[in-house]
Amino acid sequence: MGLIVQKYGGTSVGSVERIQAVAERIQATAQAGHAVIVVVSAMGKSTDSLVQLAHEISSNPSHREMDMLLSTGEQVTIALLSMALHERGQAAVSLTGAQVGIVTEAKHTRARILEIKTKRLERHLEEGKVIVVAGFQGTSRRNNSSDDVEITTLGRGGSDTSAVALAAAMQAECCEIYTDVPGILTSDPRLVSDAQLMAEITCDEMLELASLGASVLHPRAVEIARNYGITLVVRSSWTDQPGTRVTAPDPQPRALAGLEIANPVDAVEFDTDQAKVALLRVPDRPGVAAQIFGELADQALNVDLIIQSIHEGNSNDIAFTVRSSTLRQAESVAEHIAPALRSHPTATHEAEVQTASNVAKISIAGAGMIGRPGVAAGMFSALAAAGVNIQMISTSEVKVSCTVVAEDCDRAIATLCAYFEVTSSPARLDQRRTLPSPADLPSVRGAALDLKQAQLAIRYVPDKPGLAARIFQILAERGISVDMIIQSQRSRPHHGQMTRDIACTVSQDHADLAREVLQAAAAELGYGEVSVNGAIAKVSVVGVGMIHRPGIAAAMFKSLAKAGINIQMIATSEIKISCVVEQEQGVQALRVVHSAFDLAGVKTVEIPA
């Protein structure tokens, strides 16, 4: 029988009794004839306590010292678990990341794994020992000097990533993630009491869910599982239930060297069968998006990208793309709704419909862009350098999509393939979209909430190619990752030139720094005020089948409207829809969306069949 990697999270090893229970399970696996490598987290909430201690001493502790401190948590667990195994008569040895030879980049507090040395692991397995490895940590060499070995950590929640990386390096049969819930549920059971367990979920869906706030798996762990075809299972360490299997397509063969730092972009995708409709100056009140997309869904019009930008005064811009052949129909729906929006008492300006045919959507996709600032900025600067003007931008953690005029499509693709060194042929999404949909693909598989983001708004950005690129480069240079980038559709004159607003979300920890560095560049780049709103929540739904079914976005917006929740920003990809709402309404928004899609077995809004 083959090798199994088992990872136990903090709660699963949170007490002496829990460590003993875990030891029993590990021994049973070994006695069934498997070789076993175990990865553990720090006990209970001890990493949080260490962070707290550090902040009592310093408001801005050095990242190197933070790694020295936080890596101790896991070292406690490996020793205790090893002792518990010895007590049961099971041969076992504990190893830190450094002792294994988990080599990472020299980036303290967020290092990516470069390589895992397998020699010592193989030797201990041959000796018949269970190996207990400290998760979340590795080592790097400072200045490439062989003497200056440094301890690094992979970022909070990183033990999942240690486990899957070990499974890849050791070619394990499977990697089991043991945690305090029965598996992956349709939403966080702490927030949504009727969340349901899923038997299976695809890696693509899990990547989105994990990066949109479902903390049950570290997104980088899912990325490695997908890239190396690791069988990944999430289960409870309290029961023998089978849990959730995260499924991956057969991977392309790839080297283990540079494990986590392969190309950030895996694929360039395009779709030339797109047309754009923009509704400018629609009132900023609950129900507007629901009304627009509800009417489109009633006419069975399938909407692809949707973006809604920051509002100025009390009006919003909403833009979306549809298949070219349905542009006229979509336009007439929009024209039909516009007067109703116009007459609303809160509308200060007239709503206006703009359309553009001959639009192409171009995307870069890849799990490698998670937490790696600069990928979106790289895309924007490469396009700007090639003279391609970007109309709409919509992002998720694993994809950035832009619309451009159709004539620029070939040039844009060639530029992006060269810039990101993508050698596979660009994927035609318009063809994929017309394929018959497998009947059993769920439109919405799960819902997630992220309460840790802040919204950054940059006003009056001159409407010139290359400015979005500069803005996101400035953030990337400071190590700030951005999510949900949205450029307003409306341009307006300011000091004699046409300008647009740009908004994005960044993690709350980075929000003040982001505002500072952008404000400092405002005079040079010619834009106006930069503001931060930390009181936001991002609620998202994910499902691989949504691309084939009209009405999913409408159903989400309708459920939020019904609950009186206003949507501040919208961004979509083929398999997810995210809305930014007021922070105080975040949990309620998650719950209404969860029940709207029948995720707990009770449907509250009509979703077209």
Ligand code: ADP
């Ligand atoms: P561990 O310490 O085992 O790594 P985590 O706290 O990191 O555990 O992750 C498990 C937690 O993830 C659960 O207790 C649950 O509250 C949360 N969670 C968020 N979204 C989901 C989801 N979709 N399915 C299951 N759990 C989720």
Ligand code: ASP
């Ligand atoms: N102990 C670390 C944390 O709490 C890593 C982990 O548990 O995955 O973030």
Ligand code: MG
């Ligand atoms: Mg975790």
